[in-house]
Amino acid sequence: MASVEQVTSLTKDNLHIIFGSHSHEERMKNLQRLWHPDAIFIDPAATVNTHQATSDSVAKLLNPGWEFQELGPVDVISPPGSDLSVARLRWGYGKAGEAPEVTGLDVVTVKDGKIERLYTFLDAKP
Template sequence: MNPEDLVAAYLADVSNEADPDRRRTAIERLFDENVRYVDQDGAVDGREDFIRRIDALAAMMGPSTRFSLRRPVQHADDAVLFHWQLGAPGEDPVLAGSDIALVRDGRISRLYAVLD
């Protein structure tokens, strides 16, 4: 999967997926079993802890709140950079940030999320 498709799948099937079972299936497909995720709340290691963190974030989102890209995905070697925003379609974003993903064997092995 190329970097653009990987990020698109992550946003659609993980970040914007409301159903926890479908979200889990997508995480298992897109993320390494030993993924490390780091954001402003700290780091989590391993797919199960990552799933719990994403489930907690999803629970805080409103039903019409969606993640979308602010500009095209950039990549070099195994590093992928993408800039995102969060908000309801047609409204000003409530949050924005940038993520850096490290990809190994076609799956995200590290994901660093930084808020603007």
């Protein structure tokens, strides 16, 4: 079972070194390290279930000069005696040093210390 600290770190790493990486090779290396081989990523645009498809989806989201930022702490639920944890993280995405252009929420399920599912919710623009 992963500790709250491990799940928190995994959730932040997912945001920054997978979704924040412009390098396909780095993303693939980190997906293999941090995600289960059969992990599923669901967002409003698609549902993907391979590391390659996840990396391809991330590449479509990235803009030069933009970065992800955490908009709050990672909240973790880890029921005692369970090998499953659930975390949520609010994030923003936009030009470095400016207010985010896009905001959302990631809900991550972690099983046996790796990401099993990632559900991404986008906030509506006013």
